[in-house]
Amino acid sequence: MSRQIAPTAVVAAGAELGRDVVIGHGTIVHDRVAIGDGARIGEHCVIGLGVPDAGPLRIGAGSVIRSHSVLYEGSDLGERLETGHHVLIRAGVRAGANLRLGTQAALEGRLRIGDYVRIQGYSVLGPGSEVGDFAWIFPRCTLTNDPLPPSHVVEGVSIGDAAVVCTNVTVLPGVRVGLGAFVAAGAVAGEDVPAASILRGDGRYGGPVTGLMHLPSGTRHPWLRHYADAFPDDAQGRLAELFERVRAAARTAPREIPA
Amino acid sequence: MSRQIAPTAVVAAGAELGRDVVIGHGTIVHDRVAIGDGARIGEHCVIGLGVPDAGPLRIGAGSVIRSHSVLYEGSDLGERLETGHHVLIRAGVRAGANLRLGTQAALEGRLRIGDYVRIQGYSVLGPGSEVGDFAWIFPRCTLTNDPLPPSHVVEGVSIGDAAVVCTNVTVLPGVRVGLGAFVAAGAVAGEDVPAASILRGDGRYGGPVTGLMHLPSGTRHPWLRHYADAFPDDAQGRLAELFERVRAAARTAPREIPA
């Protein structure tokens, strides 16, 4: 037992802190928060902000929450969550293990997120969306949910396992990005993107992802092989299986139509 | 009288606090700030940061300012302002009642904002712009103001009453978005958008807003009827009047030209 609670932190009596938890300078931890063993919360965070009728907030063991972040009650965040600074997580998020969430990223609530997902900085996920295992959302993406703004209709988007959503993409309400699909930088994705296929930045279909390659380095998609070394041993079996599934889907994807 | 000032907050002697004001942990309130009755300021905010030659900062009664927000001197913010986290409001903003401002949104100063405006998260309004009553600015929009960057010329944009600016829109300097107009997600609005008409994401004219509908739910624009229940009773008369004005404008708007 060697918790380190900064003297300027304010931890409510009802908060459950695991072993070796670290709480930074000026951070507030409310009641109805359970923080797993070894988790570290940075400076000036607000953890467990109240939401009417929400459940508690659970933060998995081994997590790292960086400074100035705000997490509401009512979410269940798996082990080894790692966030950047100034992030926001509203109520109703269920995230698997090993989620990484970049600086200023926001999970706006009511989301299902798989294992080993990487949501980079400055991205915003509107309520009602689902993100599969090993999916990537690069910086400054927006997952929307209102098909006729403003309305009361919510149509969340779906990002498939191992899909890649590149920088500054807007995914329109109800759109499904398939298994291992690739949405290029700057695209406004207004229609479903089939498994293992490319949506180009100009909104046109770009053929199967196996057509994506970087000649100087010899890297090519599906990324699950050339980038597998960025994941720990326990993920390798699932990455290999996903690689085969995406490659199989790419074989049957339509070719790009020449302009 | 039951103010709640967190023991770690720092409230200057010259600040005027109304009845039942709540000030959160670590928040700083400077002199020359007047906070209305019942307002609640969250944690780690900086309220009333000094600006040379600016007037005081007034925050209306019943307002809610969420954590990590920064508000400068020299603005007049109406009753029941509600902000997300990490927002910024610079000097010279005059906002009507019931403004909602999402997380990380920024009002860069010298702005006129009507009543019941909703500016969602991650949006930035450059100085010199005007936003009408009941207007919507969805996440991650940018209202610009320099027609030949960098220059000393400032041409603010104008967003009409009840207009809808969707996610990730950039409005170029001097552009006027008309009464009840609709700018679709991802658009770069470089020309005026006539009242009650649509600017599509690809920058083309999309006909009158009455052409916007969501078939499964039967909702259609103008939004002022199907979404009126999201506003309180005192707004209903103005919403009904705006609905008629927008519908009338749509009748005389040019039809979409087929591609």
Added chain:
Amino acid sequence: MSRQIAPTAVVAAGAELGRDVVIGHGTIVHDRVAIGDGARIGEHCVIGLGVPDAGPLRIGAGSVIRSHSVLYEGSDLGERLETGHHVLIRAGVRAGANLRLGTQAALEGRLRIGDYVRIQGYSVLGPGSEVGDFAWIFPRCTLTNDPLPPSHVVEGVSIGDAAVVCTNVTVLPGVRVGLGAFVAAGAVAGEDVPAASILRGDGRYGGPVTGLMHLPSGTRHPWLRHYADAFPDDAQGRLAELFERVRAAARTAPREIPA
């Protein structure tokens, strides 16, 4: 000697503070930080966050770091740096004098930045990029670096001296924006932009920058003359020289091809 350290600030014993340094409420300054004379750090910042194997953090004399900002160890930031609120600077940034960095802007590390650079709010610079002297990056731009995301390849971008990157531009990996070039709002820059030439928002070549003018005010590019008065006396010689270099490059740039 008249340092002002707020009583709620936490300054490590190993931090080196110059004369007249001001440290705001709730701010943390770690060891291995050197802050130059007259620098002012705002409220709730975290300065000198540890990075394995990084050098110290140096902040030049006369700098102003605004509230809620986070700066890691391992950067060397020149004199008179001025930041907005909620900024992030990761390790490995070498910045010249007079850098201005807007609110929520992020320098993601391993960057070279010249003198008198202005990076406006909400912009993100990925690792591996270079930005020349007197360059402008307007709000909400993204400089990317991974040519086949996700991959281990890093191809930083290069922004030339006096170049202008307008609002909401995404610069794709490896792209070089030339001396005095102009990238219009909303563009996704996927190819090099020659010196003194325009990339339009639709991605097409727009001719030499001398074709950019604002008729009502009579301002025209290169901006280095009409906006020189925004810089101090010691910059005027360099601005005049850059003006001539950009104008010379514009003379040999290809004309715009009519659509």
